[in-house]
Amino acid sequence: MRHGKWPLIVTFLVPPVLLYVFFVVSPYLQAFQISTTDWLGYSADANPVGLANFKALWRDDYVWNALKNNGILLALVPVLTIVLGLFFATMLAMGGRKGRAGVTGVRGGALYRTVYFFPQVLSVVIIALLWKEVYHPNKGLLTSALHGLGLPSPTWLGDPATAFWCVLAVMVWSNVGFYVVLFGAAMSAVPKEIYEAVLLDGASRFTTLRRVTLPLLWDTVQVAWVYLAIFALDGFILVQLMTNGGPNFSTDVIGVRMYDTAFGSETKFGYASAIGVVMFFLTLSVAVLSLRIGRRERIEYS
Amino acid sequence: MTTLDKPAPAATTPTPTARRDRPVRRELGVANTLSHGFLLIWGLLTVLPLLWMFLSSFKTNGEILADPWGLPGALHWDNWARAWTGAHIGRYFLNSLVVVTGSVSLTMLMGATAAYVFARYEFRGRQFVYYLFVGGLMFPVFLALVPLFFVVRNAGLFNTWVGLILVYAAYSLPFTVFFLTAFFRTLPTSVAEAAMVDGCGHFRLFFRVMLPMARPGMISVAIFNFLIHWNQFLLPQVLMQGDESKWMLAQGLFALSVSQGYAGDYARLFAGLSIAVLPVLAIYVAFQRQVQTGLTAGQLK
Numbered sequence: 001m002r003h004g005k006w007p008l009i010v011t012f013l014v015p016p017v018l019l020y021v022f023f024v025v026s027p028y029l030q031a032f033q034i035s036t037t038d039w040l041g042y043s044a045d046a047n048p049v050g051l052a053n054f055k056a057l058w059r060d061d062y063v064w065n066a067l068k069n070n071g072i073l074l075a076l077v078p079v080l081t082i083v084l085g086l087f088f089a090t091m092l093a094m095g096g097r098k099g100r101a102g103v104t105g106v107r108g109g110a111l112y113r114t115v116y117f118f119p120q121v122l123s124v125v126i127i128a129l130l131w132k133e134v135y136h137p138n139k140g141l142l143t144s145a146l147h148g149l150g151l152p153s154p155t156w157l158g159d160p161a162t163a164f165w166c167v168l169a170v171m172v173w174s175n176v177g178f179y180v181v182l183f184g185a186a187m188s189a190v191p192k193e194i195y196e197a198v199l200l201d202g203a204s205r206f207t208t209l210r211r212v213t214l215p216l217l218w219d220t221v222q223v224a225w226v227y228l229a230i231f232a233l234d235g236f237i238l239v240q241l242m243t244n245g246g247p248n249f250s251t252d253v254i255g256v257r258m259y260d261t262a263f264g265s266e267t268k269f270g271y272a273s274a275i276g277v278v279m280f281f282l283t284l285s286v287a288v289l290s291l292r293i294g295r296r297e298r299i300e301y302s
Numbered sequence: 303m304t305t306l307d308k309p310a311p312a313a314t315t316p317t318p319t320a321r322r323d324r325p326v327r328r329e330l331g332v333a334n335t336l337s338h339g340f341l342l343i344w345g346l347l348t349v350l351p352l353l354w355m356f357l358s359s360f361k362t363n364g365e366i367l368a369d370p371w372g373l374p375g376a377l378h379w380d381n382w383a384r385a386w387t388g389a390h391i392g393r394y395f396l397n398s399l400v401v402v403t404g405s406v407s408l409t410m411l412m413g414a415t416a417a418y419v420f421a422r423y424e425f426r427g428r429q430f431v432y433y434l435f436v437g438g439l440m441f442p443v444f445l446a447l448v449p450l451f452f453v454v455r456n457a458g459l460f461n462t463w464v465g466l467i468l469v470y471a472a473y474s475l476p477f478t479v480f481f482l483t484a485f486f487r488t489l490p491t492s493v494a495e496a497a498m499v500d501g502c503g504h505f506r507l508f509f510r511v512m513l514p515m516a517r518p519g520m521i522s523v524a525i526f527n528f529l530i531h532w533n534q535f536l537l538p539q540v541l542m543q544g545d546e547s548k549w550m551l552a553q554g555l556f557a558l559s560v561s562q563g564y565a566g567d568y569a570r571l572f573a574g575l576s577i578a579v580l581p582v583l584a585i586y587v588a589f590q591r592q593v594q595t596g597l598t599a600g601q602l603k
Binding site: 133 | 337338340341344345347348349350351352354355366367369370371412413415416418419423425431434435438440441442444445446447448449450451452453454457468469471472473475476479503504505508529532533534535536540552555556559568571572575578579582583585586587590593594598
């Protein structure tokens with residue numbers, strides 16, 4: 001394999017590396033540099049201002065409000081999604097445990113899995129626009145259902161008190177199916193004998209889930225946690241398309257703040273990059289923290 | 303679990319369990335109905351909004367306003383026509399198709415060649431370049447957004463499809479390279495060695511032997527990339543701001559939703575959304591296994 005390997009290495013590696021460095025590596029590096037300037041875009045003059053952008057960020061109430069919302073999302077979206085995902089995955093894997101020691105999947109499990117996965121293949125744009133219609137205060141699916149039952153209906157996305165929870169519900173809705181499939185795949189790797197033994201010992205479903213399934217799937221759950229945490233810190237497209245941060249900033253998230261700062265009415269690129277840098281460190285620390293806190297002994301089946 | 307005591311319960315316990323069997327079975331029956339109930343509810347929650355969208359796309363605007371839960375009185379295909387031509391969803395659909403075809407092909411070509419080198423060749427600095435690529439998995443696109451805008455503009459690629467194709471491909475390389483490197487490593491070396499002994503050159507070896515062998519992995523990643531690129535919104539939103547005729551489907555749908563607020567043509571919006579959803583759902587149902595493996599593998603990287 002030694003003779004003449006260099007022509008191949010060079011032709012195969014140089015184009016991807018160039019493309020990647022030009023469009024990915026260099027913008028990332030520039031982002032850090034721009035965040036320390038007062039650049040307003042479109043003009044060439046960007047004066048270095050040191051950490052002034054970050055100091056301004058610290059006193060920016062809108063940024064804090066957005067961060068608070070991201071914080072609530074971070075606290076709720078991963079938990080809700082993982083609990084529902086585990087619950088449905090368990091149901092699918094073991095719902096049909098008939099008789100004594102037989103642990104079987106529920107009937108029609110494949111169909112459920114297919115359907116649950118639907119939101120995952122849809123674009124976030126479509127999900128956002130569709131749910132915006134579902135929440136529509138006049139002709140929406142929800143309002144008319146409540147009216148049909150003779151109940152009063154909130155205005156959903158129009159009300160600062162409910163809008164945030166409506167967006168949160170869509171986030172959970174769009175993610176659960178994916179984790180059902182993911183946890184289902186991980187569960188199918190667990191030897192059936194373990195569940196059969198637990199069943200013979202008379203453990204309830206809840207105990208089985210908490211004491212057996214969860215520890216066995218811990219690695220997968222942890223990865224899911226990290227991803228959902230990153231998702232909760234972003235949420236930009238969903239929020240921008242459904243509410244654009246409103247009403248009255250009740251659904252604002254840090255991504256929308258950054259986008260508006262950079263591409264909104266005023267193009268404060270330096271300040272926007274500073275928000276981006278803060279987001280980057282937040283995401284990174286959340287990911288590292290959840291990996292550290294969640295570290296446990298790895299279980300291997302022999 | 304040893305094999306010794308495994309058959310024991312089945313052989314020795316028929317009498318005690320038979321006595322307990324009935325109440326246990328009844329309890330399990332209730333649990334079964336319950337679990338089916340929950341599963342069904344979530345299934346409905348998933349399907350209902352989509353079903354509602356499809357049904358509404360065939361209704362008149364009057365029907366949509368009067369009775370959101372009702373069935374369409376007749377199939378109003380003209381909604382679809384208004385969305386397809388009037389709102390230019392057809393054009394945006396084709397635009398997206400052109401760009402995504404280009405970007406997925408480019409991603410696969412660059413990703414496969416780079417991954418092959420990482421998997422099969424030893425040279426100085428290999429680790430460094432490999433981690434440079436894979437490190438990209440860690441960073442959100444967001445951070446790069448502002449500088450990327452200027453990089454693309456200064457390269458004269460702002461508002462062009464070529465620009466989008468190059469950017470999509472560049473941001474897909476980390477995952478593609480990561481996944482395919484692992485995949486090429488799993489392929490047996492004996493075939494490659496035999497081909498080399500027979501005088502097969504390095505390039506021929508890749509295109510005639512290794513690439514065909516890597517097909518299953520290539521298909522999974524290609525589907526994964528297709529979905530990501532097809533559903534992309536942020537990048538075109540920033541890099542394709544101006545020229546409306548070159549917009550991607552997601553941008554067109556967004557504009558349709560915004561204009562619907564003034565025009566009140568709800569049926570057209572639902573038809574537009576349906577046009578965007580149908581092909582993706584069709585691809586998903588057809589390649590279900592690959593899609594699920596591709597996407598879940600993406601998560602478990």
